[in-house]
Amino acid sequence: MARKKTAKKKINDEEQQTLDDLLKGKGFEGASSSSYAMPFLRILQKLSPEVDRDDNAYVKGAKPGMILHTITKDCFDEIVIIPLQYKDTYIEWIPRSKGGGFVTEYDAIDPIAKEILSTCVKEDNKRVLPNGNEFKLHSNYFCAFDDGASDEWEPVMISMSSSQLKTSRIWLSTMRRMVLEVNGKTYRNINIRSYQWMLGTEKLSNDKGTWFGWTYEVGDNTLLLPEIGPIQESVREAITTNLLTYDRDQQQGGGENVL
DSSP: OOOOOOOOOOOOHHHHHHHHHHTTOTTOTTOOGGGSBOOBEEEOOTTOGGGOTTSTTOOTTOOTTOEEETTTOOEESSEEEEEEEEEEEEEEEEOGGGTOEEEEEEETTOHHHHHHHTTOEEETTEEEOTTSOEEEEEEEEEEEEEOSSSSSOEEEEEEEEGGGHHHHHHHHHHHHTOOEEETTEEEOSOOGGGEEEEEEEEEEEETTEEEEEEEEEEEEESTTOTTHHHHHHHHHHHHHTTOOBOOHHHHHTTTTTTO
């Protein structure tokens, strides 16, 4: 449906005062970072409901291999992000054959997670719990994302598991070895947010089928983006205090935890 056009007109002083008041963002003063759900950026797969025209979750223009913003439902062929924080977690998932769904999540270094791991059995390269659910390791990247339209950086999450864990390990190792050249001086062991990264997707396959995985390419450094520092601190504080809110079921919809 075409967007309705509104005729432009000059506004008077009273209307200008009302407009100025509307643009001040009032009404959100009581909200903290934990009040908002952090969106995921995930890859659409062949079985993702967003690419199925007969599914209620269908997103117009969505295709396998595109990257979906789980709140705005915008789709991208590639994105620009700045990593802010990394964290490994184990997640208990209900298998898709039983309806699918998120059960619970543990920090990878939590002793409880290690105890649960000891109860798992390997079935088809998956860790299966006594109740039949899957127990999966996830590499989680909390990032700042620029959609190219709003001129603002938004906190988002990218979570990799299964076949993408290898990609995650190589990418994380690459970031760890990055250096920053400033005024002829080389800095090592730099902040994870020191560079922008362009992420895209590529088609992968094995004897079980085909799917799309992540690709990455380093971009410009973030020396001229001072606004990223406060975003990183806010995200880190929310993670440390367990106040970060996100919907894992939105991630499973992408099929990334299947292969």
